Amino acid sequence: QLAQSGGGLVQPGGSLKLSCEVSGFSLSDSEMNWVRQTPGRGLEWLSYISSRGTSILYADSVRGRFTTSRDTAKNSLFLQMNSLKVEDTAMYYCARRRYGDFDRWGQGTLVTVAS
C-alpha cells in the first residue's frame, strides 16, 4: 500500500513536500515514480527513482524545480516541489514501476497553486 500526504494550497513561487509511505514491500527493492493528473493535460509522468536510489530522472516540465528523494528506513518516498507555478496544480500520485507499467498507486494528493 502507498499512503500519500502533504498536498494543499500554496501560492505561486512557493514550496510543498509530498510524502508517500509504502507498506507491504520495500523501497530498496522497487523503482518508484511520481505521476500527476489534470483534467486538461491528463496523466503526466514526473519522476523516477531506481531501487538503489542511484538513478533519479525528471520530466522536462519539473527538472530543476522538483526533487525526488527517499528514506529507506522509513520506507517513504518524497517529492520536494519548489518554485511552484499555477500550472503545477494537479492530483499527484506516487506509483511503483513493475515491468515498465505502474502496478501500485497511492491514493493521490491534491496540490493547488493559486494566489
Added chain:
Amino acid sequence: DIQMTQSPSSLSASVGDRVIITCRASQGIAKSLAWYQQKPGEAPKVLLYSASRLDTGAPSRFSGSGSGTDYSLTINNLQPEDFATYYCQQYYSTPDTFGQGTKLEIK
C-alpha cells in the same frame, strides 16, 4: 517524446457489448504498452502490460493486442463495473507518456 494518440475519446456502450479502444504511438514502442482503468476519485489501476499480458486480478474479459505503433484494448461482455476511463501508457522510452483517455459511458 513519444506521443500516444488514443481513440475514441469517449464511447457509449451497453452491458454485454464488446468495445475496442485503440492507441497509436508516434514511433514504434515494441509492445512496451500498458492499459489502465480509472474510476472517479480513484487512482488508475493497471489492466494489461507488455501490450497483451493480463495483470493478476484483472478480469479475463479484458484483452490487449498490437505491435509496432498500433495497439488496442478489447473489453468483451461489458459489465456495469467496466464503465470508467481507460488510458494507455508507453514505457518504451523516457519520458513515459500516456494517451489522453477514453471515457466509456453507459448507453
